[in-house]
Amino acid sequence: MEEDRETELSISRINKRIVILDTVCSTNDYAKKLVASGSLEDFIIFAFEQTAGGGRYGREWTSPRGGAWFSLVLTIPDIRYASALLFKSALAVSDAIRMKEVKTQIRWPNDIMICGKKVSGCLLETVKGNDGEIRAVIGIGVNVNINEDILKEAGLYETATSLMIETGEEHDILDLMYAVVSITINYFEKSLLLSTDEINKINSVLYKKGEHVTLTINSNKICGICTGLSEDGLISIIDENDNIFSYSHSEVTAFR
Ligand code: BTN
Numbered sequence: 001m002e003e004d005r006e007t008e009l010s011i012s013r014i015n016k017r018i019v020i021l022d023t024v025c026s027t028n029d030y031a032k033k034l035v036a037s038g039s040l041e042d043f044i045i046f047a048f049e050q051t052a053g054g055g056r057y058g059r060e061w062t063s064p065r066g067g068a069w070f071s072l073v074l075t076i077p078d079i080r081y082a083s084a085l086l087f088k089s090a091l092a093v094s095d096a097i098r099m100k101e102v103k104t105q106i107r108w109p110n111d112i113m114i115c116g117k118k119v120s121g122c123l124l125e126t127v128k129g130n131d132g133e134i135r136a137v138i139g140i141g142v143n144v145n146i147n148e149d150i151l152k153e154a155g156l157y158e159t160a161t162s163l164m165i166e167t168g169e170e171h172d173i174l175d176l177m178y179a180v181v182s183i184t185i186n187y188f189e190k191s192l193l194l195s196t197d198e199i200n201k202i203n204s205v206l207y208k209k210g211e212h213v214t215l216t217i218n219s220n221k222i223c224g225i226c227t228g229l230s231e232d233g234l235i236s237i238i239d240e241n242d243n244i245f246s247y248s249h250s251e252v253t254a255f256r
Contacts, residue, residue: 014182017043020174025052027071028139032127035073035135042135046070046177053141056110056123057253062154066145066162068177072138074188079126081192082136083233083249085184086110086124088194089138091202092183093120096176097142102166107207108226108235109249112142117161119143140180145170194233203228208255213237215247216254222247 024030024047031045047070050063063069072089076082086109093112094104097119105113112120123139143151143162151157151165163171187198194202203209208226215222215237224237227244234246235255 014044014178014185016185017041019043019045021045021047023047023049023051026050026054026139027069028054028123028125028137031071031073031137031139032125035127035129035137038130040129040131040133042072042074044070044072044177044181046174048173054123054139055121055141061121061123061141062150062156063141064146064150066143066147066150066164066173068140068142068144068173068180070140070177070181072140072181072184074136074138074185075129075133076126076136076192077134079134082124082126082134083109084192084194085136085138085188086122086249087202087229087233088187088198089122089124089140089180089184091198092180092187093122093140093142094205095183096179097163099179100163100167100171102163105205105207106202108229108255109233109252111207113207114161114163114166118159119161119163119166138184142176142180144173144176194231196231199229199231214254214256215252216256217247217251 027045027047049065050069053061053063055061090106090110094106097104107113110122111118120142125137127135145164146162151160209228213226224239227236227238236246238244
């Protein structure tokens with residue numbers, strides 16, 4: 001397919017330092033420390049295992065060997081470009097997995113799903129460097145070669161999956177990381193905000209688009225039909241009285 005060819009051509013443009021670690025507490029924390037200690041360039045931290053991986057809202061992120069756990073650090077000119085990067089990185093993970101002929105969906109804002117189970121999540125944090133520049137730390141975790149037993153032990157088997165489980169074969173973890181990073185950088189270099197093409201792409205793979213969803217906002221449940229992602233990255237739902245409401249990812253703690 002033409003689209004896949006374009007995606008493949010975009011891989012190879014990583015012109016950034018990549019630090020590959022065996023074990024680390026969290027690649028995001030490691031990256032933030034490097035920025036705080038004066039690192040001025042953009043870079044990537046990858047680890048084969050994390051001992052204290054973190055997810056959104058301070059949740060624990062199970063990160064044993066067999067997964068791709070990495071953080072991409074990119075300098076952004078303004079904090080307002082951060083959330084576009086979160087969506088671009090989720091789209092990049094989805095694209096990279098689709099290149100393996102596996103059908104993915106994006107559960108807004110940052111979960112990548114296969115057959116209704118989560119295979120990957122993205123966590124975006126920002127940190128100011130010594131030079132005053134804002135750096136986006138995009139933490140990405142992909143369950144690549146994680147087996148059922150590990151997911152069962154972690155109590156995740158009902159809700160999570162891995163590429164290996166879905167395809168019945170092992171995948172090259174570093175290759176997947178390179179693909180995700182280069183596609184993310186490609187999206188980032190094309191535009192700081194979400195382009196119409198990116199929004200359309202996300203909407204075409206959006207989990208539960210056109211279906212009934214429940215959003216959790218400050219412990220309140222909001223129900224309606226999900227109509228999709230708008231240009232500013234907000235999710236829109238329409239209630240039974242045809243009222244349309246839009247929400248930002250920073251206020252929604254769950255989308256089911
Ligand atoms: C989520 O779905 O809640 C986001 C999960 C993000 C996990 C990744 S793994 C690499 C990076 N380091 C971390 O500690 N977290 C992110």
